[in-house]
Amino acid sequence: xxxxxxxxxxxxxxxxxxxxxxxxxxxxxxxxxxxxxxxxxxxxxxxxxxxxxxxxxxxxxxxxxxxxxxxxxxxxxxxxxxxxxxxxxxxxxxxxxxxxxxxxxxxxxxxxxxxxxxxxxxxxxxxxxxxxxxxxxxxxxxxxxxxxxxxxxxxxxxxxxxxxxxxxxxxxxxxxxxxxxxxxxxxxxxxxxxxxxxxxxxxxxxxxxxxxxxxxxxxxxxxxxxxxxxxxxxxxxxxxxxxxxxxxxxxxxxxxxxxxxxxxxxxxxxxxxxxxxxxxxxxxxxxxxxxxxxxxxxxxxxxxxxxxxxxxxxxxxxxxxxxxxxxxxxxxxxxxxxxxxxxxxxxxxxxxxxxxxxxxxxxxxxxxxxxxxxxxxxxxxxxxxxxxxxxxxxxxxxxx
Amino acid sequence: xxxxxxxxxxxxxxxxxxxxxxxxxxxxxxxxxxxxxxxxxxxxxxxxxxxxxxxxxxxxxxxxxxxxxxxxxxxxxxxxxxxxxxxxxxxxxxxxxxxxxxxxxxxxxxxxxxxxxxxxxxxxxxxxxxxxxxxxxxxxxxxxxxxxxxxxxxxxxxxxxxxxxxxxxxxxxxxxxxxxxxxxxxxxxxxxxxxxxxxxxxxxxxxxxxxxxxxxxxxxxxxxxxxxxxxxxxxxxxxxxxxxxxxxxxxxxxxxxxxxxxxxxxxxxxxxxxxxxxxxxxxxxxxxxxxxxxxxxxxxxxxxxxxxxxxxxxxxxxxxxxxxxxxxxxxxxxxxxxxxxxxxxxxxxxxxxxxxxxxxxxxxxxxxxxxxxxxxxxxxxxxxxxxxxxxxxxxxxxxx
Numbered sequence: 114x115x116x117x118x119x120x121x122x123x124x125x126x127x128x129x130x131x132x133x134x135x136x137x138x139x140x141x142x143x144x145x146x147x148x149x150x151x152x153x154x155x156x157x158x159x160x161x162x163x164x165x166x167x168x169x170x171x172x173x174x175x176x177x178x179x180x181x182x183x184x185x186x187x188x189x190x191x192x193x194x195x196x197x198x199x200x201x202x203x204x205x206x207x208x209x210x211x212x213x214x215x216x217x218x219x220x221x222x223x224x225x226x227x228x229x230x231x232x233x234x235x236x237x238x239x240x241x242x243x244x245x246x247x248x249x250x251x252x253x254x255x256x257x258x259x260x261x262x263x264x265x266x267x268x269x270x271x272x273x274x275x276x277x278x279x280x281x282x283x284x285x286x287x288x289x290x291x292x293x294x295x296x297x298x299x300x301x302x303x304x305x306x307x308x309x310x311x312x313x314x315x316x317x318x319x320x321x322x323x324x325x326x327x328x329x330x331x332x333x334x335x336x337x338x339x340x341x342x343x344x345x346x347x348x349x350x351x352x353x354x355x356x357x358x359x360x361x362x363x364x365x366x367x368x369x370x371x372x373x374x375x376x377x378x379x380x381x382x383x384x385x386x387x388x389x390x391x392x393x394x395x396x397x398x399x400x401x402x403x404x405x406x407x408x409x410x411x412x413x414x415x416x417x418x419x420x421x422x423x424x425x426x427x428x429x430x431x432x433x434x435x436x437x438x439x440x441x442x443x444x445x446x447x448x449x450x451x452x453x454x455x456x457x458x459x460x461x462x463x464x465x466x467x468x469x470x471x472x473x474x475x476x477x478x479x480x481x482x483x484x485x486x487x488x489x490x491x492x493x494x495x496x497x498x499x500x501x502x503x504x505x506x507x508x509x510x511x512x513x
Numbered sequence: 514x515x516x517x518x519x520x521x522x523x524x525x526x527x528x529x530x531x532x533x534x535x536x537x538x539x540x541x542x543x544x545x546x547x548x549x550x551x552x553x554x555x556x557x558x559x560x561x562x563x564x565x566x567x568x569x570x571x572x573x574x575x576x577x578x579x580x581x582x583x584x585x586x587x588x589x590x591x592x593x594x595x596x597x598x599x600x601x602x603x604x605x606x607x608x609x610x611x612x613x614x615x616x617x618x619x620x621x622x623x624x625x626x627x628x629x630x631x632x633x634x635x636x637x638x639x640x641x642x643x644x645x646x647x648x649x650x651x652x653x654x655x656x657x658x659x660x661x662x663x664x665x666x667x668x669x670x671x672x673x674x675x676x677x678x679x680x681x682x683x684x685x686x687x688x689x690x691x692x693x694x695x696x697x698x699x700x701x702x703x704x705x706x707x708x709x710x711x712x713x714x715x716x717x718x719x720x721x722x723x724x725x726x727x728x729x730x731x732x733x734x735x736x737x738x739x740x741x742x743x744x745x746x747x748x749x750x751x752x753x754x755x756x757x758x759x760x761x762x763x764x765x766x767x768x769x770x771x772x773x774x775x776x777x778x779x780x781x782x783x784x785x786x787x788x789x790x791x792x793x794x795x796x797x798x799x800x801x802x803x804x805x806x807x808x809x810x811x812x813x814x815x816x817x818x819x820x821x822x823x824x825x826x827x828x829x830x831x832x833x834x835x836x837x838x839x840x841x842x843x844x845x846x847x848x849x850x851x852x853x854x855x856x857x858x859x860x861x862x863x864x865x866x867x868x869x870x871x872x873x874x875x876x877x878x879x880x881x882x883x884x885x886x887x888x889x890x891x892x893x894x895x896x897x898x899x900x901x902x903x904x905x906x907x908x909x910x911x912x913x
Contacts, residue, residue, distance in 0.1 A: 238898070295730030296731070327622035328858075332598065332697065332761055335882075340769060361732065374767065377788065378765075458727070
């Protein structure tokens with residue numbers, strides 16, 4: 114078993130936490146001065162360990178192992194959501210450092226903008242795979258302040274730098290450690306989660322057209338209330354989805370807006386953002402059929418017109434069975450009975466890496482399930498334990 | 514039967530329509546230069562007819578009949594909603610002029626700000642009844658631009674003018690002709706509506722507190738989704754209300770907002786504006802009990818907390834039986850079989866006048882039910898017919 118220096122691993126995490134510190138969390142939006150400071154900090158750590166550090170034209174920081182293979186790639190992202198947690202992303206990068214420090218043949222990577230501060234998102238992991246065309250970079254803007262991506266790259270000192278491409282055949286697999294961002298481990302009293310795959314997200318916009326009218330002058334029978342039709346449709350979806358979904362499917366209406374939104378006006382229009390997630394394409398397709406049937410049924414029952422528009426369909430990214438088996442064995446050795454397999458409901462860089470190599474992820478518990486908020490946290494003993502599990506699994510998988 | 518000069522009545526309406534003309538409608542917000550021009554125009558018409566014109570410190574224009582009583586009061590408001598219709602309000606005022614011109618002992622009134630451009634609303638009809646305290650005037654602001662009511666009154670040249678009070682015992686009743694603002698007359702092929710009363714509006718805010726969470730990391734069972742709880746509650750209300758409501762009750766959710774409103778975040782909070790209307794307090798009370806039971810049931814079923822807050826409860830204003838009977842007789846005489854009795858779902862100045870004297874209202878059809886929009890319209894032959902019905906009814910009621 115590799116000798117993971119857990120104290121040094123925690124010290125690194127706490128040192129990185131100071132860059133852009135906000136309350137108990139951090140604020141390091143992509144290409145901000147804090148984000149760039151954290152990338153320079155990472156390159157210094159990479160060099161200390163004896164890896165070859167570099168940063169490319171999209172901000173990816175890479176630490177290349179100088180010795181013989183077979184190699185693993187390990188990492189995550191280093192920027193954060195606005196005023197968010199200290200571990201989301203940083204944990205996977207610093208765990209990669211810890212594996213390399215323990216002598217494992219590991220390249221360490223910090224991908225740029227997994228958090229999607231810029232339109233498109235996952236800039237770094239897509240770029241390294243050749244999935245980020247130049248014209249998308251030309252068009253993309255910051256979602257918060259509208260600054261063009263090109264301008265942000267220039268300000269960060271990255272303009273004109275070449276973008277690195279993944280060296281084909283170099284890596285046996287990609288390992289990403291991450292916080293769970295949910296409460297399943299905590300509620301089950303577990304200390305580690307072996308991720309079975311990253312769910313696909315299928316996103317939809319539903320618009321409902323009715324007739325804006327006076328709430329006093331229009332009888333119930335005369336109305337074409339777009340807001341009420343939206344309410345009934347969403348209630349119907351929530352009744353029907355359990356009949357077709359998988360065991361761990363989720364579905365969410367994150368936005369309902371009715372127009373004009375005044376107390377005495379019957380809404381003439383409703384706008385709904387709806388998404389569902391699952392790891393199994395067959396389940397996703399059943400959910401899509403159910404959603405389409407609900408919209409059709411709404412249009413049959415109501416005097417309004419609902420229109421369903423697909424916004425995006427991502428692909429599920431199943432984790433590699435041999436890598437999962439290595440993580441299972443390592444977790445059972447170091448935390449017997451205190452781990453489980455589980456899907457990842459959130460997106461991660463690993464979902465893109467899965468297009469190029471076998472991937473696996475290890476989840477640490479999230480205290481109270483909080484993430485994307487400065488209060489995000491995980492017990493230090495769980496962080497240390499999971500880093501040892503990751504190191505042991507890496508060694509087991511490399512030895513196969 | 515009094516000789517109503519329908520041509521002159523229509524000419525007056527079309528002349529008034531030019532002040533603040535916008536497309537086929539008008540834009541005369543309260544105390545704007547266009548609104549004040551229309552009030553001066555009205556005072557000239559009042560003087561021409563031989564009534565005694567005046568304007569008071571809140572902008573009410575009054576035309577006092579110089580002869581012997583018993584008198585009627587007839588009118589409505591003269592300002593409009595923004596970029597709205599030419600008849601809403603103006604119709605009742607100009608009909609009052611037509612009655613006085615025909616020799617009926619009628620005082621004509623145009624109340625200020627029935628449309629509620631300023632906080633509080635119904636400024637003129639409340640003021641004349643002593644229901645608008647000075648400190649409310651001090652506090653009230655324009656809902657669109659935030660300008661204090663005192664400043665708007667000063668700009669309009671009304672600062673320091675006394676506010677007229679209704680002369681007790683002078684009037685046998687108040688008559689208000691108004692567009693229907695709905696499609697009931699049109700759909701039934703009718704030409705006049707005798708209003709049975711003005712519904713009360715009971716307004717509510719429902720807030721639902723849940724837990725904002727990641728749409729991927731949080732299983733369906735773990736969620737405390739405030740948006741979904743709102744959807745289920747509103748669907749439940751819409752199922753339960755028909756069991757307790759009256760024949761002409763209405764209920765409306767004009768606003769649903771969920772926070773933070775992002776596609777991948779489970780809403781932590783939902784904010785609902787809900788109102789119901791009926792003419793019968795017993796029905797209103799049944800609907801309130803049903804609403805409270807639904808909220809209680811939501812709190813029993815859901816893992817969220819719904820809180821119900823009453824915003825306002827207005828009083829229903831039933832119309833006077835003798836005045837309605839006079840309108841029935843006049844309508845049957847002039848448009849046999851082409852009229853009906855019906856409640857007013859919208860608020861009108863008559864609801865305040867009902868606190869001081871018997872009131873009645875006559876509705877003209879609204880083409881397509883459109884109101885609060887510049888496309889609002891009514892056929893000129895319907896306007897003329899209804900003005901004759903109003904005049905005949907006034908004579909019948911005065912003769913009793």
